[in-house]
Amino acid sequence: MxxxxxxxxxxxxxxxxxxxxxxxxxxxxxxxxxxxxxxxxxxxxxxxxxxxxxxxxxxxxxxxxxxxxxxxxxxxxxxxxxxxxxxxxxxxxxxxxxxxxxxxxxxNVNVRLGQYEAQTEDARRQMFARSFVGAKIHNMRRRLRNTTYRRTGDRLSEATRALKRYAQRLSTAETLDALLGLEGAASKAYFKAWPVLITRPEPEFQFSTRTRRPPESAVNALLGFTYGLLQNDIEAACIIAGLGPHLGLLHRPRPHAPTAVLDLMEAFRPVVADSVVLSLINRGAISPEDFEQRDGGVFLAEQGREAVYRAYGERRDETVTPPGYSRSLPYYRAFELQARRLARSLMDPGTSYTPFRRP
Missing domain, CATH: 3.100.10.20 (CRISPR-associated endonuclease Cas1, N-terminal domain)
Structure with missing residues (x-):
């Protein structure tokens, strides 16, 4: 930080x-x-x-x-x-x-009005939703492609090809349910390749599938905790930009769920949160002793949480040049840029939304 x-x-x-x-x-x-x-x-x-x-x-x-x-x-x-x-x-x-x-x-009243109006315009809402899902799939593919340059394997190649197929099907998805289905299928294919991405030999860091509430493994505990940190950052960006955090477009509004935050999070999960998790594990910056079993799941202990805080803080301060932007920004400012871009597009239907796709 x-x-x-x-x-x-x-x-x-x-x-x-x-x-x-x-x-x-x-x-x-x-x-x-x-x-x-x-x-x-x-x-x-x-x-x-x-x-x-x-x-x-x-x-x-x-x-x-x-x-x-x-x-x-x-x-x-x-x-x-x-x-x-x-x-x-x-x-x-x-x-x-x-x-x-x-x-x-x-x-921010005009931003909120734009959010409400988009809820009733199916075609426009699907345009935004398609952008969120497309950016996430692009960034997941990028993470896997970067790995294939260093390693080879059928599992990585299969996942990369699957993500490419799902990206091609986005243009024909005509409902939010279809887009959510593609996002879910793409995420499942992406996480199937994670056993290849993780190089640590300890059994505690073996990964088979994504689980939540409660996380059933150390890797899932890291993912859930780091996604929580990312969600906090994106919520801050939404509030700064004047967006209502609970008025989502891809994720339907529901009680107590910050669905607009979840929309903007999708593109940043692979390049920020997942990057932190894989780096912590593969660099040996976290150990099996940094986790505890309780409440039917596996959770980070205090020392483990401190390690994640440090690694996430370093990652959010790293710079990136967002698409269509003239200079590099720290990631935490890129979060705000995306929130402002979304707010601007919601206020003015003639302004297109530029999703965050990692170069």
């Missing part, structure tokens, strides 16, 4: 750029404080040697302040945020959304 405050302005090459700046002021330095100075948000960092000014940003250039961990905001700065319609999002140091503060006239 980054140890410095930062503020990035999007310079997207999407079909239609958003009106006005779309900038988030991330403050993720421990003991950093956001203050108001006239019409500026300033970030001060208190150290043993005194107070250090980290940045100063004009209020009109900020639409969201994201406070991570112990970073905080003074009351005058909060009042200014409320007045200027700048939302303040509170995140844990692992990216979990703890809450948010916004004025009486939130700027």
């Amino acid at each position: 980054s140890s410095t405050s930062n503020a990035d302005t999007k310079q997207s090459s999407d079909p239609r750029p958003s009106a006005g700046p779309a900038q988030t002021l991330y403050v993720d330095t421990a003991s950093a404080v956001v203050r108001r100075e006239d019409q500026y948000f300033v970030v001060d960092h208190h150290t043993e040697n005194g107070t250090e000014r980290q940045m100063s940003v004009p209020v009109p250039e900020v639409d969201t302040i994201a406070l991570v961990g112990r970073a905080c905001c003074t009351t005058p700065a909060l009042r200014l945020s409320l007045r200027e319609n700048v939302q303040v999002v509170l995140l844990s140091c692992h990216g979990k959304v703890k809450g948010r503060l916004h004025g009486t006239h939130p700027a």
